[in-house]
Amino acid sequence: MTRGTLAGAIIAVFLTACMVGPDYRRPKTEVPDQYRVAPQQGAPNADTMWWKQFGDPVLDQLIDEALAHNNDVKVAAANVEAASGLLTQVRSPLFPQINYGAHAGRYKFSQSTTIALPAGLSNPTSYFDVLAGASWEIDLWGRVRRQVQGAQANVLATEEARQGVVLTLITQLATSYVQLRSLDEQLVVAQRTLDAYAGELKITKDKFEFGQVSQMNVAQVQSRYETVAARIPDIRNQMVITENAIAVLLGRNPGEVTRGKALADLAAPPVPEGVPSELLERRPDILQAEQQLVSATAQIGAAKAQYFPSISLTGQYGSGSTELNQLFKGATNTWNYVGTITGPIFRAGAISGQVTEAKASQQAALFNYQRVIQNAFADVDDALSSHTQALEQVAAQERLVKALTDYSQLARLQYDGGYAPYSTVLQAEQQLFPEELTLATLRAQALSSVIGIYRALGGGWVNEAAKRTASLTP
Secondary structure, eight states: OHHHHHHHHHHHHHHHHHHOOOOOOOOOOOSSSSSSSSSSSSESOOOOOOOGGGHHHHHHHHHHHHHHHOHHHHHHHHHHHHHHHHHHHGGGSOOOOEEEEEEEEEEEOOOTOOSOTTHHHHHSSEEEEEEEEEEEEOOOHHHHHHHHHHHHHHHHHHHHHHHHHHHHHHHHHHHHHHHHHHHHHHHHHHHHHHHHHHHHHHHHHHHTTTTTSSSHHHHHHHHHHHHHHHHHHHHHHHHHHHHHHHHHHHHOOOOOOOOSOOGGGOOOOOOEEGGGHHHHOOOOOHHHHHHHHHHHHHHHHHHHHHGGGGEEEEEEEEEHHHHHHTTTTTGGGGEEEEEEEHHHEEEETHHHHHHHHHHHHHHHHHHHHHHHHHHHHHHHHHHHHHHHHHHHHHHHHHHHHHHHHHHHHHHHHHHTTTTSSSHHHHHHHHHHHHHHHHHHHHHHHHHHHHHHHHHHHHOOOOEEEEEETOOOOO
16 A cells, blocks of 8 residues: 555545534433234235225225325425435535636736836736636535535425325225215215105195194104205215315315226225334434434534535636737746645534534434424324224124114004104104114224224335326426
């Protein structure tokens, strides 16, 4: 190894080692051994594209469309591009900065001055020069490198934010689609019930004409009919609102949304299994918060480096002449180089204030990281509990609807046979209708609760889904 090579290696090692400020180390976090509510039977992991397990090609197409055209995803992608651009800017001082310049001018010197003009120089005279310059600040204390670390972490944090947008988009779209199919089922139930009541109202009015029933019976059937009729506009309004919300997620103007399978035909994805420690490696908001902590830690070193002197090298090489056609002749060459060392003596707390600010920001980022982790654990527990309770509610509601259906049929048979008053039939049918609507709502909530579990767990499927998003175009 030559002396020059050895000296270069020593300098390189020295420059790499001399970075003031703390290096990032992942803080220790208390992680529970397991979630409070464990699924009785689950999928091996949360990395699968779970929405395909609903078995609805229309839902698959809607999700693909949303990934390609959703404006929130586009904004997130633009933010990643902006962060990458900032990283390029921050990194640039690590390399020599090369520039060029040219000047041309004409001067007239005062004839009353006692200073004699150089021989051969006319008055007025012209002057031309072309110069190339280079400057380089030696990052001896790591100020720029710490800034680069912070900018790199910011790029990663912004990318995780984009992943979080994708996660939210898919789960919101799937949930809204399930809610829309629930409203469709509620409308079918309401319309079927209304048609049945319309037929019964006609029969009751005919019986009243022949004196077989009283006016009170007609009013009872009429009130039951109008009760159902009043629910239909509300259901339709909710459908319009849900369709418009889906259209916005798709990047469309408000409008109708294509339907696929009915609510009862949607297959619920299996509940994914997992342990709490896995959240630290795959949930986008946790990874984003950690990268923000990395960036804040790096800013402490960047601030502290200002206490130390900065060393910079500058140089110029070019040509100058009073005659344009002589500008690049050998005698017109000019050059210079300068080394500069500058350092702070008194800044009235400007640097110490930046260090204090950087340390406080790092502490805030640390507390935020811990808060995000705790919220993530709570999200998963909440989602698992909601799913367990939703399944129990659906089962109980199905039994209730079955019992009320049997009750309504038996009441009708007894009334037709003259063994029960019409009020018994009225009471049974009035109880059945709202419970049928509730059953449709609970079935949708049970499917949505599975979606909530996948949202809470994150998973590698977010990365795969993000690959389908449209590339950012200028």
